[in-house]
Amino acid sequence: MEYRIEHDSMGNIEVEADKYFGAQTARSLSNFKIGTEKIPLEVIRAFAYLKAACAATNNELGKLSKEKADIINAVCKEILDGKLDEHFPLSVWQTGSGTQSNMNVNEVITNRGNELAGKRLLHPNDDVNMSQSSNDTFPAAMHIAALIEIHDKLLPSLHELILAFKKLEEENAGIVKSGRTHLQDATPIAFSQEISGWRASLENDYNQINASLEFIKKLALGATAVGTGLNCPKGFDISVAKNISKLTGKEFITDGNKFHALTSKSELSFVHGSLSSLATDLMKIANDIRWLSSGPRCGLGEIFIPENEPGSSIMPGKVNPTQCESMTMVCVQVMANNIAVNMASSQGNFELNVFMPVLIHNFLQSVRLLSDGMESFRVHCVCGIKANRQKMHENLHNSLMLVTAISPYIGYESAAKVAKLAHKENISLKEAALKLDLMTEEEFDKVFKPEEMV
Numbered sequence: 545m546e547y548r549i550e551h552d553s554m555g556n557i558e559v560e561a562d563k564y565f566g567a568q569t570a571r572s573l574s575n576f577k578i579g580t581e582k583i584p585l586e587v588i589r590a591f592a593y594l595k596a597a598c599a600a601t602n603n604e605l606g607k608l609s610k611e612k613a614d615i616i617n618a619v620c621k622e623i624l625d626g627k628l629d630e631h632f633p634l635s636v637w638q639t640g641s642g643t644q645s646n647m648n649v650n651e652v653i654t655n656r657g658n659e660l661a662g663k664r665l666l667h668p669n670d671d672v673n674m675s676q677s678s679n680d681t682f683p684a685a686m687h688i689a690a691l692i693e694i695h696d697k698l699l700p701s702l703h704e705l706i707l708a709f710k711k712l713e714e715e716n717a718g719i720v721k722s723g724r725t726h727l728q729d730a731t732p733i734a735f736s737q738e739i740s741g742w743r744a745s746l747e748n749d750y751n752q753i754n755a756s757l758e759f760i761k762k763l764a765l766g767a768t769a770v771g772t773g774l775n776c777p778k779g780f781d782i783s784v785a786k787n788i789s790k791l792t793g794k795e796f797i798t799d800g801n802k803f804h805a806l807t808s809k810s811e812l813s814f815v816h817g818s819l820s821s822l823a824t825d826l827m828k829i830a831n832d833i834r835w836l837s838s839g840p841r842c843g844l845g846e847i848f849i850p851e852n853e854p855g856s857s858i859m860p861g862k863v864n865p866t867q868c869e870s871m872t873m874v875c876v877q878v879m880a881n882n883i884a885v886n887m888a889s890s891q892g893n894f895e896l897n898v899f900m901p902v903l904i905h906n907f908l909q910s911v912r913l914l915s916d917g918m919e920s921f922r923v924h925c926v927c928g929i930k931a932n933r934q935k936m937h938e939n940l941h942n943s944l945m946l947v948t949a950i951s952p953y954i955g956y957e958s959a960a961k962v963a964k965l966a967h968k969e970n971i972s973l974k975e976a977a978l979k980l981d982l983m984t985e986e987e988f989d990k991v992f993k994p995e996e997m998v
Contacts, residue, residue, distance in 0.1 A: 545561075546561040546562070547559060547560060550566045550567040550570065552567035552568050552571075554571070557570050557571060563630075564628065564631045564655040564656045564659075565648055565651045566647075566651035566655060568647040571644075572639075572644035572648070573634065576635045578635050579636070579637055581637070582632075582633060582634065582635060583634050583636060583638075584689070584904065585626075585632070586689040586693050587685050587689045587904055588632045589692075590688035590689035591623075591646070591649040591681070592621075592623035592649075593620070593788055594681060594684055594685055594688060594788060595616060595650075595653055595672060596621075596791060597784050597787035598787075599612070599613040599616040599617060599620075599672070600787045601780055601784040602674050602675055602777075604783060605777045605780060607675065607777060611665070612666060615657040615660055615661050615666065616653055616666070618657070618660055619656045619657045619660065622656065623653075628652060631648075631656075632645075632649070632652065636901045637901070637902075638901060639901075640891075640898030640901065640902075641679055641682060641896060641898050641900060642685075642900050642901050643678035643679075643682075645901070646678035646681050646682055647668065647673075647678070649672075650668035650673050653672045654666040654667065657672075675768075675775065675776045676768065679764075679768065679770070679806055679896055680766065680767040680768055680805070680806065681765065682900055683764040683897070684764045684765045686809075686900060686907075687760040687761070687764075687812070688792065688796070689904065690815065690904070690908070691760050691761065691794055692792060692794060693908060693911045693915075694753065694757060695794060697911065698911050699750065699754060701914070701915045701918045701919050702749065702753075702914075705746060705921070705926065706743055706747055708926045708927055709739055709926065710743055712739050712926065712929055713739040716735045716736045716739060716931050718734070718736075719734065719735040719931050719933060720732050720734055720735070720936070720940060720994065720995045720997075720998055721734075721846060721940055722936075722939045722940045722945070723945075729943045729945045730945050731945050731946070731948050732940055732943075732946070737998065738832075742829045745828070746825060746829075749822040749825055752821060753815070753819065756815040759811040760812060761794075761795055761797055762796075762798070763781075763784075763788070763805070764799055764802060765781055765785065766780050766784065767799075767802030767805055769895075770806065770895040771801075771802040771803035771805070771806050782798050785798045803895065806892075806897070807892035807893075807894070807895055807897055808897070809888065809899075809900070809903060812889060812904075813885055813886050813889040815907075816881070816907050816910060819878060819910050819914060820910075822878075822914060823874070823875040823910075823914065824875070824879070826871055826917075827871075827872050827875040830867075830868040830871040831872060833847070833849065833868050833925065833926075833929065834865035834868035838865075844939070846935050847932055848929070848930040848932055849867075849928060850867075850924060850925060851863040852924055865925075867920060867925035868921075868925065870917065870920065870921070871920075874913045877909070878913060881907070881910045882910075884902065884906040888900070888903035943994075944967055946973060946992065946994050947960075947963045947966075949991055949992050949994070950962070950973075950977065950983065950988065950992060954977075954982045962982065965979065965980060974989075974992065
């Protein structure tokens with residue numbers, strides 16, 4: 545591998561010759577050889593929006609020439625197009641402020657920008673990082689990345705899943721089955737009603753997540769090092785938020801209290817809490833579906849789900865509910881990530897939180913997994929669910945809890961005797977009621993109508 549010599553305030557260092565990053569990135573690569581997790585590319589894209597907006601704002605305020613602002617903007621467009629991904633190699637497990645990643649972006653923009661300009665035009669600190677600090681750019685990039693990924697990927701995926709359940713609900717209108725509580729037989733329920741519960745849970749999750757985004761529209765930019773705005777021109781914070789809004793097509797505003805913006809990450813913790821809530825509902829729904837489809841002969845077997853692949857390397861013909869299993873594993877990871885996000889959010893010591901890379905790594909992993917997981921679950925499972933009407937009918941009419949229909953006429957305790965006798969002697973509820981001389985056949989038939997109990 546060939547190297548070139550770059551320098552920073554600590555002196556000279558070798559840097560890979562074919563990379564646009566510089567000395568500080570190289571030092572980070574050398575000092576933090578930890579794990580395989582890299583700073584998410586969603587954060588790098590957010591930095592591209594941020595740096596372009598900062599350059600435009602500095603130009604508007606008379607601090608940066610138009611030539612420099614235009615070159616910075618040109619490189620940022622290349623970053624957004626994914627053309628420079630290989631130049632952002634830093635580990636999540638670096639400085640807790642994300643300083644090295646901020647400088648990684650500054651260095652790539654500088655070296656690629658100078659290449660485009662055909663001269664030494666930009667300096668990473670003096671130009672690309674003008675009016676900024678890593679302490680306010682990294683938290684701002686976190687908010688930008690989080691909002692964009694949720695708005696553009698997670699919410700559309702969730703919306704499509706809601707629509708799939710709505711269609712399933714309509715397709716299964718009129719089918720009555722046995723309800724279940726405590727994993728035991730309960731009174732009847734329409735299959736469409738059961739599905740409506742799944743749908744409504746996801747609709748609530750959608751609304752909660754969407755409402756929570758209001759809190760991460762606020763950006764820390766303009767705070768610089770400790771929240772005082774040192775070396776930042778007046779009005780920069782408001783103008784840069786407007787420029788980021790223009791570039792992203794999403795509304796962003798400046799945070800009214802920069803001291804809070806640097807040290808507290810409660811907004812991200814709050815939003816991730818809504819993602820964790822979504823995961824709890826998806827866990828319940830996926831489990832319901834895999835248990836309802838259990839069998840095919842020795843389980844509940846009330847629904848059919850798509851058979852996508854062989855389920856066993858030893859048992860021929862076995863097919864498993866793999867999409868449900870995948871979805872539930874995603875949910876476990878998201879709920880675990882919620883712990884990491886909350887713990888990282890709590891580490892705002894004095895004027896700065898220094899657990900930001902691990903926070904945003906877990907946050908964006910949750911968004912990514914939920915978005916992809918819901919899409920896979922919808923396409924390969926939910927859209928192919930079919931009711932096993934015969935099995936539902938058999939289970940419904942075999943349920944002892946249908947005795948609830950006659951309870952108002954013979955009393956709770958007498959109805960309990962009917963259920964116990966029917967279970968003990970393996971006879972029908974009707975036979976048990978007649979045997980106990982609690983109702984006539986005519987009286988029983990008049991009130992015992994399972995399909996009307998929903």
